[in-house]
Amino acid sequence: MDHKPELRTVNVTRYVTPLREGGSMPAIAEADDGFLYVLKFRGAGQGPKSLIAELVGGEIARALGLKVPELVFANLDAAFGRTEPDEEIQDLLKASVGLNLALHYLSGSITFDPTVTLVDSVLASQIVWLDCLLLNVDRTVRNTNMLLWHGELWLIDHGASLYFHHSWQNWQERATQPFTYVKDHVLLPQAADLDSVDKEFSALLTPELIHSIVSLIPGGWLITDSPFTSTEEHKAAYAQFLISRISNSETFVKEAQNARASLI
Numbered sequence: 001m002d003h004k005p006e007l008r009t010v011n012v013t014r015y016v017t018p019l020r021e022g023g024s025m026p027a028i029a030e031a032d033d034g035f036l037y038v039l040k041f042r043g044a045g046q047g048p049k050s051l052i053a054e055l056v057g058g059e060i061a062r063a064l065g066l067k068v069p070e071l072v073f074a075n076l077d078a079a080f081g082r083t084e085p086d087e088e089i090q091d092l093l094k095a096s097v098g099l100n101l102a103l104h105y106l107s108g109s110i111t112f113d114p115t116v117t118l119v120d121s122v123l124a125s126q127i128v129w130l131d132c133l134l135l136n137v138d139r140t141v142r143n144t145n146m147l148l149w150h151g152e153l154w155l156i157d158h159g160a161s162l163y164f165h166h167s168w169q170n171w172q173e174r175a176t177q178p179f180t181y182v183k184d185h186v187l188l189p190q191a192a193d194l195d196s197v198d199k200e201f202s203a204l205l206t207p208e209l210i211h212s213i214v215s216l217i218p219g220g221w222l223i224t225d226s227p228f229t230s231t232e233e234h235k236a237a238y239a240q241f242l243i244s245r246i247s248n249s250e251t252f253v254k255e256a257q258n259a260r261a262s263l264i
Helices: 048-063 087-095 121-134 180-184 194-204 207-214 231-247 249-263
Strands: 009-018 027-031 036-040 071-076 098-104 146-149 152-155
Touching (some): 009 087, 009 098, 027 071, 036 048, 036 071, 048 071, 048 121, 048 207, 048 231, 121 152, 121 194, 121 231, 121 249, 180 249, 194 249, 207 231, 231 249
Parallel strands (some): 009 071
Antiparallel strands (some): 009 027, 027 036, 036 098, 146 152
């Protein structure tokens, strides 16, 4: 698959409404291209790390052929928050001046409900494999982070992925470990094709592709609270983590299969 990831940059022109879900307080906002976006703020609780996870996770999913809303860099002007009457939102806007991340708003989409919609085993296996790779703890029955839009399943919100980067302790070792939280994955019961998906996806995610996705991370989102001395070294560590994890994918696949066997 020839996938050269590239993100557009838009300028936020209008703050429409907050989405008071979780701690990050994303918002629906309009940009200068006329589209609505779900805007994720750099100044929110988890800071740039959740934006990095969102960017890397979303673009890896897209490279694998899964449905993900378009991701864009969203520029926030310093004057933007001055007219905002809500103090909490005003503080968030002030802390997020500059480059943020946004997802195209899927107007009219509905939250995926596993009791209503059955996902076929191949697609379920693909999504479980992706989330094991990304260490995504946030695709559970309680919070599926999937939407149905025009009859197709779309993946959203990868901000809780790559949780190793909140400390960077023993990150090389953690790259090869299983993903134990897979037992709570909403699609695990349907994921009967993990072996074939593993072969296909491991081949698609070449080191070159991983490096090209990681290279998209803005330098201004890096270095803070990290053991690295340069943005290049920091990006190289993200790429190395993912490449190592892909080359040891049988570990997380086996964990997922064992967890599934105990469920069904």
